[in-house]
Amino acid sequence: MKILDKINLPQDLKQLNLKQLHQLAEEIRDLIIETVSKTGGHLASSLGTVELTLALHYVFDAPYDKIVWDVGHQTYAHKILTGRKNIFNTLRQYGGISGFPRREESEYDVFNVGHASTAVSVGLGIAAARELNKENYKVIVVIGDGSLSGGLTYEGLNHAGHLGYDFIVVLNDNTMFISRSVGAIAKMLVRILTLGVVKKIEQRIDKFLRRLKYVGSIILRVAKRFKLLLFPGMLFEEMGFAYIGPVDGHDIKSLCEVFKSVKHFKGPVVVHVLTKKGKGYKPAEEKPEKFHSVTKFNVLTGEIDKKNDRLTFTEVFSKTIVSLAEKDNRIVGITAAMTDGCGLEEFSKKFPERFFDVGIAEEHAVTFAAGLATQNYVPICAIYSTFLQRAFDQIIHDVALQNLHVVFVLDRAGIVGEDGPTHHGSFDLSYLRLIPNMTIMVPKDGNELKDMLYTAIYHIKGPVAIRYPKDFVFEEKNIEIDKFEKIEVPKAQIIYEEKESKLYFLVVGPKIYLLKELIEKENYKFSIINMRFIKPIDEEILKKICNPNNILVTVEENTIVGGLFSAISEYVTKNQCFVKIYPFAFPDSFISFGKKEILEEQVGLSKKDFLSFIKRVLKE
Numbered sequence: 001m002k003i004l005d006k007i008n009l010p011q012d013l014k015q016l017n018l019k020q021l022h023q024l025a026e027e028i029r030d031l032i033i034e035t036v037s038k039t040g041g042h043l044a045s046s047l048g049t050v051e052l053t054l055a056l057h058y059v060f061d062a063p064y065d066k067i068v069w070d071v072g073h074q075t076y077a078h079k080i081l082t083g084r085k086n087i088f089n090t091l092r093q094y095g096g097i098s099g100f101p102r103r104e105e106s107e108y109d110v111f112n113v114g115h116a117s118t119a120v121s122v123g124l125g126i127a128a129a130r131e132l133n134k135e136n137y138k139v140i141v142v143i144g145d146g147s148l149s150g151g152l153t154y155e156g157l158n159h160a161g162h163l164g165y166d167f168i169v170v171l172n173d174n175t176m177f178i179s180r181s182v183g184a185i186a187k188m189l190v191r192i193l194t195l196g197v198v199k200k201i202e203q204r205i206d207k208f209l210r211r212l213k214y215v216g217s218i219i220l221r222v223a224k225r226f227k228l229l230l231f232p233g234m235l236f237e238e239m240g241f242a243y244i245g246p247v248d249g250h251d252i253k254s255l256c257e258v259f260k261s262v263k264h265f266k267g268p269v270v271v272h273v274l275t276k277k278g279k280g281y282k283p284a285e286e287k288p289e290k291f292h293s294v295t296k297f298n299v300l301t302g303e304i305d306k307k308n309d310r311l312t313f314t315e316v317f318s319k320t321i322v323s324l325a326e327k328d329n330r331i332v333g334i335t336a337a338m339t340d341g342c343g344l345e346e347f348s349k350k351f352p353e354r355f356f357d358v359g360i361a362e363e364h365a366v367t368f369a370a371g372l373a374t375q376n377y378v379p380i381c382a383i384y385s386t387f388l389q390r391a392f393d394q395i396i397h398d399v400a401l402q403n404l405h406v407v408f409v410l411d412r413a414g415i416v417g418e419d420g421p422t423h424h425g426s427f428d429l430s431y432l433r434l435i436p437n438m439t440i441m442v443p444k445d446g447n448e449l450k451d452m453l454y455t456a457i458y459h460i461k462g463p464v465a466i467r468y469p470k471d472f473v474f475e476e477k478n479i480e481i482d483k484f485e486k487i488e489v490p491k492a493q494i495i496y497e498e499k500e501s502k503l504y505f506l507v508v509g510p511k512i513y514l515l516k517e518l519i520e521k522e523n524y525k526f527s528i529i530n531m532r533f534i535k536p537i538d539e540e541i542l543k544k545i546c547n548p549n550n551i552l553v554t555v556e557e558n559t560i561v562g563g564l565f566s567a568i569s570e571y572v573t574k575n576q577c578f579v580k581i582y583p584f585a586f587p588d589s590f591i592s593f594g595k596k597e598i599l600e601e602q603v604g605l606s607k608k609d610f611l612s613f614i615k616r617v618l619k620e
Contacts, residue, residue, distance in 0.1 A: 003023055004028065008085065010061075013054065018252060021054055029281070032047060032077070036091070036297075037296060037298070038089075038296060039092050041092055041294065042074075042099060043292075044288040047278050047280055048249070051249060051252050053081065054077070055259055056140065056259065059263060060263065062108050063108050064137050065137050066110045066138070067108075068110050068141045069111075069113060070141070070143040070147045071116045071119075071146070072101050073292070074172065075101055076091070079091075079097060083108070093594060094593065094598045094599070096594075099418060100114045113422070114420070114422020114423060115386070115387065115390065116337075117360060119141045119143050120141055124156055124165070127165045130165075140169075141168065142170045143171055147360065149358075149360045151361060157239050160240070161241055164268065165267075166268070167268040168265075169236075172275055173273065173274050173275070174276060174288075241268045243269070244261075244269060245258075245270070245273065246272045250275065283301075290304070310473060312470075312471065313470075313473055314342065315343060316446040318344065318346055318347070320449070321343070324454065331377075331380060332369075332378065332380065333351070333382065334368065334369050334372075336362045336383055337360045337361075362387050366391040369399070370404050374404065379406050379407065380407045381409065383408070383410065384425065385410040385427075386424065386425055395435060400437045400438055404463065407456045407457060407464045408464065409465075412470045413467035413558075414509070415469075415600065415603075418595070419593060420591075421593070425469075426558060426559050427562075428558070429556065433563065435463075438463050438464075438535055440465045440467070440533065440534040441464070441533055441534075442556075443466065443532075444474075444532075447475060447478070450484065451484055451487050452466050454484035454486070455487045458486075460489060473510075487532065490532070490533035492531045492541045493532060495528040498525045503525075503550075503618065504529060504550055504552050505526060505528045505529065505555055506555070506564065507530060508532065508564055509556065511557065511584075515610065516528065522611075524614050524618070529541065547579060548578045548579060551579075551581075552581045554581065554584065556584070557585075557605065558585060559585065559587075560586060560588055561588050563585060565581070565585055584609070584613075587603055587604075
């Protein structure tokens with residue numbers, strides 16, 4: 001019988017010995033690998049935190065003690081240990097368990113996450129509530145190394161150091177970006193730091209030197225600078241934290257010893273843990289970035305499934321931006337820790353001096369791009385739709401207000417599927433459309449994407465946004481990456497014009513192909529207009545079709561509030577047109593997680609929904 005079979009909740013761990021804990025770690029890894037190979041998910045990060053998760057739940061008493069996870073990429077072992085082992089096979093499936101912590105899913109999930117760098121601020125807020133309520137539970141925040149590239153983390157750390165509450169921050173460092181301290185001396189240093197001996201000696205020396213006034217202050221300053229060279233935790237200590245580490249993140253005994261010690265520590269403390277991303281699965285250890293977020297894969301070979309041979313929108317962008325940059329050295333690529341995901345990997349290799357990955361710092365990415373734009377460069381700021389909203393103020397204040405020529409390329413627009421509400425690109429058309437000077441384009445396919453990118457760079461002044469989904473383009477061939485056509489702003493494109501029908505579908509994005517199929521294969525009669533631009537809108541074509549006899553239907557993969565439906569409704573109201581308008585859009589609510597096809601049925605954007613509507617309207 002497996003040890004995991006006996007483990008249902010964290011309390012069950014406390015009966016295990018060290019050997020059993022290590023065996024349990026391997027069993028948990030096997031379950032994670034087996035499950036994610038079928039469901040997809042964040043594999044490498046979760047494999048790297050199995051021992052860390054076991055030690056946390058072994059020492060602390062969740063849910064009384066609050067364990068707050070940053071991002072959520074590393075929480076699969078946590079889910080398995082907190083009552084979700086038997087439904088772990090439903091990971092990221094519609095109606096199953098989320099790939100991220102969710103409060104509504106378990107009392108052990110303290111806070112809903114998905115975007116990076118939030119945990120310190122959240123945990124500190126919980127610690128403040130504890131102090132106000134005069135309670136005594138522990139607050140433990142687990143942040144990944146990537147979270148330290150986000151400014152919000154430092155804002156939280158700065159405030160935590162100022163408040164001085166009992167507050168434990170576990171830094172899961174899986175790239176050894178702070179230090180690479182290994183061997184017997186390192187282990188001894190960790191033990192000494194854990195016991196607090198160094199801290200006590202430090203305080204006594206500090207007190208003595210301060211008595212020497214001027215000479216003492218000089219010695220103190222020099223000593224602190226020298227310490228920075230030797231001790232990787234100096235940054236945290238300067239912010240008011242005690243620092244412990246580095247600790248081997250796969251040594252359960254050491255982790256438990258450290259956590260037992262800091263459990264009784266007074267004040268804020270950082271525990272620096274070194275882990276290996278992808279631990280225990282060779283393909284993920286060798287290529288952790290490839291297995292950071294994966295679709296289905298073959299466990300034996302590590303080969304990731306690809307559904308078809310067509311290019312994705314991301315791949316078309318990748319090839320196009322390289323082609324354009326080869327001829328124009330003003331083009332600069334910028335991303336926020338999503339080089340591969342946003343399609344800038346090839347660009348970064350060919351033009352390393354013109355490529356900037358700023359880390360998880362979207363606000364900085366946008367303002368950095370604005371600075372480049374003032375010097376006649378053309379920054380291409382490629383960011384996921386859901387992450388760009390973190391830089392909303394910078395888009396307005398630093399780019400649009402000065403009408404700077406920054407091209408925003410928004411990947412993962414619309415429904416992204418299994419990652420769920422924190423990652424769907426549901427709002428970009430709405431929050432960008434309200435910004436003055438902004439031009440917004442939505443391609444229906446790969447050819448239109450490359451032409452829009454060309455148009456955005458060479459034929460539009462001011463800020464431009466192009467958004468597209470996480471999907472394959474519809475062309476099987478015939479995407480000539482090196483040939484470009486200017487798209488006239490804001491000219492819409494008539495795809496089908498049916499004289500006998502008064503039904504007009506006004507569409508942005510790939511849903512045009514679904515509607516074309518209904519005409520070509522199902523023989524329904526209606527007109528399709530590819531609007532292409534959300535802002536400015538093509539008022540000329542609206543003027544022609546806005547009459548009492550027609551029915552206009554807007555189609556967009558965006559919330560109903562503020563997008564295409566709103567833009568056309570505003571035009572109709574402003575010009576006192578008498579015409580019926582029906583929207584196909586996301587509802588004014590957050591969308592769950594699951595396969596894209598299922599979610600589209602839930603929000604009313606499936607083929608069945610379009611057919612039902614068309615039959616009803618044509619019958620009337």
